[in-house]
Amino acid sequence: xxxxxxxxxxxxxxxxxxxxxxxxxxxxxxxxxxxxxxxxxxxxxxxxxxxxxxxxxxxxxxxxxxxxxxxxxxxxxxxxxxxxxxxxxxxxxxxxxxxxxxxxxxxxxxxxxxxxxxxxxxxxxxxxxxxxxxxxxxxxxxxxxxxxxxxxxxxxxxxxxxxxxxxxxxxxxxxxxxxxxxxxxxxxxxxxxxxxxxxxxxxxxxxxxxxxxxxxxxxxxxxxxxxxxxxxxxxxxxxxxxxxxxxxxxxxxxxxxxxxxxxxxxxxxxxxxxxxxxxxxxxxxxxxxxxxxxxxxxxxxxxxxxxxxxxxx
Amino acid sequence: xxxxxxxxxxxxxxxxxxxxxxxxxxxxxxxxxxxxxxxxxxxxxxxxxxxxxxxxxxxxxxxxxxxxxxxxxxxxxxxxxxxxxxxxxxxxxxxxxxxxxxxxxxxxxxxxxxxxxxxxxxxxxxxxxxxxxxxxxxxxxxxxxxxxxxxxxxxxxxxxxxxxxxxxxxxxxxxxxxxxxxxxxxxxxxxxxxxxxxxxxxxxxxxxxxxxxxxxxxxxxxxxxxxxxxxxxxxxxxxxxxxxxxxxxxxxxxxxxxxxxxxxxxxxxxxxxxxxxxxxxxxxxxxxxxxxxxxxxxxxxxxxxxxxxxxxx
DNA sequence: CCGATTAATACTCATATTGAGTATTAATCT
DNA sequence: AGATTAATACTCAATATGAGTATTAATCGG
Numbered sequence: 001x002x003x004x005x006x007x008x009x010x011x012x013x014x015x016x017x018x019x020x021x022x023x024x025x026x027x028x029x030x031x032x033x034x035x036x037x038x039x040x041x042x043x044x045x046x047x048x049x050x051x052x053x054x055x056x057x058x059x060x061x062x063x064x065x066x067x068x069x070x071x072x073x074x075x076x077x078x079x080x081x082x083x084x085x086x087x088x089x090x091x092x093x094x095x096x097x098x099x100x101x102x103x104x105x106x107x108x109x110x111x112x113x114x115x116x117x118x119x120x121x122x123x124x125x126x127x128x129x130x131x132x133x134x135x136x137x138x139x140x141x142x143x144x145x146x147x148x149x150x151x152x153x154x155x156x157x158x159x160x161x162x163x164x165x166x167x168x169x170x171x172x173x174x175x176x177x178x179x180x181x182x183x184x185x186x187x188x189x190x191x192x193x194x195x196x197x198x199x200x201x202x203x204x205x206x207x208x209x210x211x212x213x214x215x216x217x218x219x220x221x222x223x224x225x226x227x228x229x230x231x232x233x234x235x236x237x238x239x240x241x242x243x244x245x246x247x248x249x250x251x252x253x254x255x256x257x258x259x260x261x262x263x264x265x266x267x268x269x270x271x272x273x274x275x276x277x278x279x280x281x282x283x284x285x286x287x288x289x290x291x292x293x294x295x296x297x298x299x300x301x302x303x304x305x306x307x308x309x310x311x312x313x
Numbered sequence: 314x315x316x317x318x319x320x321x322x323x324x325x326x327x328x329x330x331x332x333x334x335x336x337x338x339x340x341x342x343x344x345x346x347x348x349x350x351x352x353x354x355x356x357x358x359x360x361x362x363x364x365x366x367x368x369x370x371x372x373x374x375x376x377x378x379x380x381x382x383x384x385x386x387x388x389x390x391x392x393x394x395x396x397x398x399x400x401x402x403x404x405x406x407x408x409x410x411x412x413x414x415x416x417x418x419x420x421x422x423x424x425x426x427x428x429x430x431x432x433x434x435x436x437x438x439x440x441x442x443x444x445x446x447x448x449x450x451x452x453x454x455x456x457x458x459x460x461x462x463x464x465x466x467x468x469x470x471x472x473x474x475x476x477x478x479x480x481x482x483x484x485x486x487x488x489x490x491x492x493x494x495x496x497x498x499x500x501x502x503x504x505x506x507x508x509x510x511x512x513x514x515x516x517x518x519x520x521x522x523x524x525x526x527x528x529x530x531x532x533x534x535x536x537x538x539x540x541x542x543x544x545x546x547x548x549x550x551x552x553x554x555x556x557x558x559x560x561x562x563x564x565x566x567x568x569x570x571x572x573x574x575x576x577x578x579x580x581x582x583x584x585x586x587x588x589x590x591x592x593x594x595x596x597x598x599x600x601x602x603x604x605x606x607x608x609x610x611x612x613x614x615x616x617x618x619x620x621x622x623x624x625x626x
Numbered sequence: 627c628c629g630a631t632t633a634a635t636a637c638t639c640a641t642a643t644t645g646a647g648t649a650t651t652a653a654t655c656t
Numbered sequence: 657a658g659a660t661t662a663a664t665a666c667t668c669a670a671t672a673t674g675a676g677t678a679t680t681a682a683t684c685g686g
Binding site: 258260261264265280284285286 | 643644645646647651652653654655
């Protein structure tokens with residue numbers, strides 16, 4: 001049995017109607033993190049308590065993501081292990097973001113940031129992101145060409161798969177695979193923290209340690225999960241319109257959804273019910289308001305709740 | 314940052330044509346486990362190397378399962394954290410099971426054991442297990458009746474959901490939920506290790522620490538995964554018949570599969586190809602032999618590969 | 627050599643799900 | 657009044673799924 005330094009890292013996600021955001025520290029360069037204390041009851045319970053106490057947001061859904069071990073540390077220093085969690089929270093009730101680090105009351109200023117700031121290429125639904133993606137793919141291409149020719153085929157195939165090129169279709173769940181290919185190509189500036197900025201709109205904002213990798217894991221997990229578990233509702237306010245629900249799915253998945261089919265599926269899952277009220281915020285025909293039927297989910301422990309994400313054309 | 318004792322725990326699964334088996338130590342009472350050493354490169358890589366060096370089996374598929382923290386230890390002692398992995402291996406090339414602990418060359422005798430020895434109620438396809446399941450449900454019922462009446466409704470509902478009673482259908486993926494309900498009811502003798510034996514055919518064999526919980530997590534993960542990733546092939550030998558493949562799925566899932574539909578789906582996934590040979594081991598019409606097309610899987614990183622598991626009637 | 631056994635294989639059929647589309651209606655905003 | 661915003665109502669074809677029946681091809685035990 002060996003002693004290692006163990007820390008918890010949390011990816012706290014909120015959706016404010018506009019874009020999914022994550023709680024960050026250090027001017028957006030790290031995720032909330034803190035030590036695993038020996039007096040904590042269970043990992044899950046203590047993390048939930050810490051988050052709720054410190055940030056004031058109720059954690060709707062909390063799940064373990066992955067346990068990362070860092071690469072070999074300098075000798076003499078203990079090994080570092082990070083146990084990461086994904087937490088979904090509802091917008092509205094949270095404290096101002098400052099000092100919202102769940103692990104450290106006197107921590108550095110915290111802020112909720114658009115997760116696409118870190119992964120601009122993941123926002124496939126956003127046409128204005130397209131040029132940046134083009135630039136990134138160009139650089140990836142350049143890098144491949146600089147490798148030894150016998151690797152070209154394999155690397156190009158991998159590029160096509162993960163970025164949905166040349167006949168392959170875009171798979172929104174491959175967030176981590178895309179990040180790792182770019183990392184291999186030296187296109188995400190984690191290693192050389194010096195040149196942050198510059199073209200962050202192409203390569204995304206960098207983070208300390210392996211926090212951007214953890215964030216990629218979180219996004220991938222959430223995108224996969226909304227297809228078969230009703231977790232998207234954990235990001236919605238008490239009452240919401242179907243259009244708002246659709247936008248949440250679209251912004252999380254980074255792609256468009258077929259409206260009529262989306263409604264059809266949501267309707268026949270029977271997981272939501274009308275409140276009777278209407279919303280006339282958008283300035284069109286008023287939209288009916290719905291609420292999530294929490295009781296039904298209790299009944300069906302594992303209700304398949306796939307969401308109809310539009311295929312690539 | 315705090316120092317905790319950190320260990321690795323591996324659930325090594327093999328399918329010998331008869332039943333899924335897991336590698337166990339200490340006369341079946343624990344899973345292979347060992348310290349996280351500071352000289353290991355990455356968790357995944359070092360675990361793979363350790364398993365292959367020690368047991369002689371090639372690990373086909375390795376994935377992290379979950380990181381468990383034990384309950385509060387006696388004061389003064391450091392906290393224990395276990396990072397658990399699921400490893401799928403092919404039968405045939407492994408060394409005799411003795412001393413097959415991947416973490417400890419001089420470890421206790423090891424053995425491959427039927428995983429249903431630990432979870433008899435999970436084998437729904439086996440008619441001779443039915444009486445034991447009946448007995449177990451009877452005891453669960455007795456326990457519920459001994460609780461305070463205002464909990465009856467909730468507990469009975471939970472029982473019906475996880476065991477597929479009273480209109481609910483059996484969900485083979487709820488392995489952990491079933492174990493935890495039985496644990497709560499005091500029906501799995503982890504806590505009182507004294508009375509092992511007795512009715513192990515009803516409550517299953519016990520394990521030390523939380524190893525049976527880890528095993529439950531592994532079974533649940535594998536059952537879920539064979540529905541959408543072609544991991545079942547990691548348990549098959551190089552060549553196999555469609556019937557053998559079906560049996561592997563059935564034994565892992567613990568339930569029957571509709572033969573014609575199974576073949577239809579497997580065929581149109583295009584993940585296997587005929588070898589040209591036939592097997593006449595079973596003594597009937599000879600069955601064609603197939604092999605897994607590894608190259609295709611490389612191409613389709615995420616090929617949906619659902620398997621048609623028969624609905625409960 | 628015959629019939630039981632074992633399994634592969636070939637079809638059918640109804641129902642459900644999915645992806646994509648058109649058309650219409652109901653409100654607000656300028 | 658007409659543009660805008662969104663909800664709603666349908667249609668249609670293509671697949672996927674669950675459950676069957678019927679037939680064929682081999683081995684094995686006597």
